[in-house]
Amino acid sequence: MNLTAAGRARMTLAAVIVAQALLIIDITIVTVGLPQVQRDLGGSLAGVQWIVAAYALTLAACTQTAGTLSDRLGRRLIYVLGITVFTVASVLCGLAPSVAFLDVARGLQGVGAAMVMANSLPLIATAYEGQKRNMAIAIFGTVLQVAGAIAPVLGGLLVTLDWRWMFLINVPIGVVAFVIALGFMPAYRPDSARSGRIDWSGAALLMLSLGLLNFALIRGEDQGWGSAATLLQLAGGVVLLTVFLAVEKRVTAPIIDLSLFRIPTFTAINVIAFVSRLITIGGAVYFIFYFQAALGMSPMESGLLLVPVFVAQIAGGIGVAKLQARITASQIIVAGYVVKGLSAVWMAQTFESGAGAWSLVLPMAFWGLGGGVAGVPILSTSMNVVAKDKAGMASGTIMSMFMIGAGVGSAGLGVVFKERIGEVVIADSALPEGSRQAVADAAAQVDLERLKAATPPGFEVVVQQTMEKAISSGTSLVTLTTAALSVISVVVAVFFIRERDIVAAKAKNATAGTARESATDDRGGAG
Known part of the structure; x- marks a missing residue:
């Protein structure tokens, strides 16, 4: 089929949206079916938890390199390689004979997902220019929000059939994305001076x-944030990252070109990306917990x-x-975070x-x-401020910041949440003084079995009412914390996102495009 450039651009956008929606759904959908997986395959609680953790770890670790x-x-x-790996891994997940096999297959899924995720924005940036690029990125972002919204519902429906369908549903969708990409997506040819040069040590x-x-962020709560294991993991990660940065300064083809961070707008947009996921993912977790634990709502009602x-997100985008x-972009980001x-x-x-x-509907909608x-504008600016031949690198960086922000948000806001719950319970004079500390400790860990054991006979209703009050207070404090963090994004956007950086990148891309066309004409004339 012969398509115009506009037609190929639309097919590229379709392929990117289909694949990225699949990845977003897959992040959430699996959590719904974990109890069914354990009942069917057996295995320890830790092994089942790794079904989620293995995917998250390899996705976060590989995204920058894939970009x-x-x-x-x-x-x-x-x-195409990423879609292939993800789809094959989905088949392996769906046919898994044991939890250990499923954990490994999920890790492989994360590798394929990283290759697709890091490529999504660069493919759109290559296919579209100017305002059409901004609109394409807006459509892309909107579909992802819809995918995130329907994921829990879809997961619940598939689990009622068989948990294996949570993974096997990926196969036909992956095949469609593969066919579209191979048949209609234009091949991006990298600069011959940079092509194939990879800093593998970096x-x-x-x-x-x-x-x-x-790993430290995922396991920190279970291990204890102050435990030797967590501190060693965090310290080891920081040391390795420091060595990586030292290596990148000396190689000719780095995994991350550190000169990008000398562009104020690029650095600012990555800081805002980190904060945005910290606020959104970290905050939303406790909204749902509040709905169910304090208001007694069902998962469906939540x-x-x-x-x-x-x-409201879709309409705003x-x-x-x-x-x-x-x-x-600065004005829009400031307005959004205000x-x-x-x-x-x-x-x-x-x-x-x-x-x-x-009474929560209106403030939540806002x-x-x-x-x-x-x-x-966070997504579009991340592409508009860099040269096209570094779009993959830039995308890998901002996607990594999104994921790290989500991990830090869940962990950090979790500490805030639990500390407040413990404070409220220990201050409640309605509880017997002799058992108040034990109840407060169990409440602070949100450990319902331990809380039940620590509750004195005859005080079940009092403890329940105290917990509802404590969860309300904890959720309120978490939400106020996200409001304070929004101020960081406003300040960064006002002072560090500069239109002249975007204009400079646009001029550089135009010059590079002219040079490539001239080189092509010269080769054609010589032939």
């Missing part, structure tokens, strides 16, 4: 360091209460994409008062709107 490989070896090549150091740091968030030609911060303060007051669920408004 740089796409710059050096070709975007379509890495994308890649290994980076993957090890990010893997170790993410999901429905989050619908206004997703609807699509609406703001049309404004990017007239309003600067709305997100103020709505977080509003929600915090509502949580603290123990008000009903419906919270989602702020995220949708800010999200689109």
Whole structure:
């Protein structure tokens, strides 16, 4: 089929959206089916938890390297390879005879997912220019938000059939993405001076360091944040990362070109990406916990209460994409985080008062709107501020910051949440003084079995009411913390996102494009 350049661009966007939506769904969907997996395959609780952790670890560890490989070896090549690895790994997951086998297959899935995820934004940036690129990225981001919203529901439906369908459903979708990519996606040809040159030692150091740091974030709560194991993992990750940065300064084809961080806008957008996921992922976890533990809502009711968030995010993202030609990225990001911060303060007051669920709909909708408004320019600016031949590298960096931010948010805000719960319980004079500390310790860990054992006879209702009050207070404090963190994004956007950096990158890309065309003409004339 012969397609115009515009047609190929649309097919590229379709392939990217299909694959990326698949990855987003896969991150969430599996959590729903863990109990069924354990009942069917057996295995320890730790082994079952690794079904989620193995995917998260390899995804986080490999994303940056995968992005740089796409710059050096070709975007379509890495994308198609990633889809292939992910789809084959999905088959292995669906046929897994044991939890250990499934853990390994999930790790392989994460490697394929990293190759696809790091390539998504560069493929869009290569296919589109100017405002069309901004609109394409807005559509891309909006579909991902929808995918994230439907993932728990889809997971619940598939688990009712058989947990294996959580993985096997990926196969036909992966095949469709593979066919579209191979048949219609234009081949990106890297600069011959950089093609094939890979800093493998740097890649290994980076993957090890990010893997170790993410392992510490995933396992920190179970191990204890102050335990020797967690501290050694964090220290080891930092040491390896320091060695990696020293290596990158000396090689000619680095995995991360550190000169990119001398561009204020590039550094700023990565800081904002980190904070955005810290706020969004870290905060949303405790919203759901509040709905179910303090308000007594079912998982389905909790999901429905989050619908206004997703609807507002989608509306904000699509609406703001049309404004990017007239309003600067900095102004849009500032507006988004001002709305997100103020709505977080509003929600915090509502949580603290123990008000009903419906009183949360409006502030949560504004919270989602702020995220949708800010999200689109974060993604588009990350591509608009760098040369096209480094788009994969830049995408790998910002995707890594998203994932690290999510991990730090879940861990850090979890500490805030649990500390507040313990404080509220220990201060409750309605509990007997002799058992108050034991109840507070169990409550602070949100360990329901331990809490039940620590509850004095006849005080079950009192403990339940105290826990509901403590969870409300903890969620309120977490939300206020996200409001304070929103201020960081506002300050960074105001002072460090500069339109002249974007203009400079656009001029550089135009010059490079002219040079490539001249080189092609010269070769054609010589032939």
